[in-house]
Amino acid sequence: xxxxxxxxxxxxxxxxxxxxxxxxxxxxxxxxxxxxxxxxxxxxxxxxxxxxxxxxxxxxxxxxxxxxxxxxxxxxxxxxxxxxxxxxxxxxxxxxxxxxxxxxxxxxxxxxxxxxxxxxxxxxxxxxxxxxxxxxxxxxxxxxxxxxxxxxxxxxxxxxxxxxxxxxxxxxxxxxx
Ligand SMILES: NC(=O)c1ccc[n+]([C@@H]2O[C@H](COP(=O)([O-])OP(=O)(O)OC[C@H]3O[C@@H](n4cnc5c(N)ncnc54)[C@H](OP(=O)(O)O)[C@@H]3O)[C@@H](O)[C@H]2O)c1
Numbered sequence: 552x553x554x555x556x557x558x559x560x561x562x563x564x565x566x567x568x569x570x571x572x573x574x575x576x577x578x579x580x581x582x583x584x585x586x587x588x589x590x591x592x593x594x595x596x597x598x599x600x601x602x603x604x605x606x607x608x609x610x611x612x613x614x615x616x617x618x619x620x621x622x623x624x625x626x627x628x629x630x631x632x633x634x635x636x637x638x639x640x641x642x643x644x645x646x647x648x649x650x651x652x653x654x655x656x657x658x659x660x661x662x663x664x665x666x667x668x669x670x671x672x673x674x675x676x677x678x679x680x681x682x683x684x685x686x687x688x689x690x691x692x693x694x695x696x697x698x699x700x701x702x703x704x705x706x707x708x709x710x711x712x713x714x715x716x717x718x719x720x721x722x723x724x725x726x727x728x
Pocket of ligand 1: 559567568573591600602603633647675698
């Protein structure tokens, strides 16, 4: 049975994008990451929010730009959106309801991970009790403003327990339910 993992690179002050969705902040920190290299083959599908799917690519201008993990991963992508486009895109399924998207991404992942991309989608998956693990790759920079790794109006406590695969700046946790 597939597990859901919310994985993201964030600044040391907890932002995953700078103001106005800026992702170029990440460019100086796109370094080899053995923990991520180990994880990539364990990912069976990606569940991504429309804003992340359409957004600014930190790999802009490089080979692999516009692809998951800068071209390091290939597989089925499920984009959650209220506005599914009419033109099909190979390998991409647009889904207009989150529960349906989760079910489809899980079915496609088999016994591998569904990797969640996008803070809004991750927030909703956490609220629904669907997230099993979190991987926060911390870049050594403060951004001061932007999209938070986790934001819930009024607050929500999500208890985490360190995961055995955590190492260095790869903060990895099990989500306690
Ligand atoms: N640091 C990193 O590793 C990293 C990785 C990826 C992305 N990012 C950046 O982080 C930011 C993430 O943005 P975000 O968290 O605001 O957005 P997101 O989760 O990527 O996408 C949110 C969008 O998904 C659609 N959506 C959300 N819930 C839905 C639902 N229940 N049903 C149908 N559609 C739904 C809506 O789009 P529509 O209404 O338009 O359809 C919504 O605006 C972006 O700027 C992205 O570039 C950072």
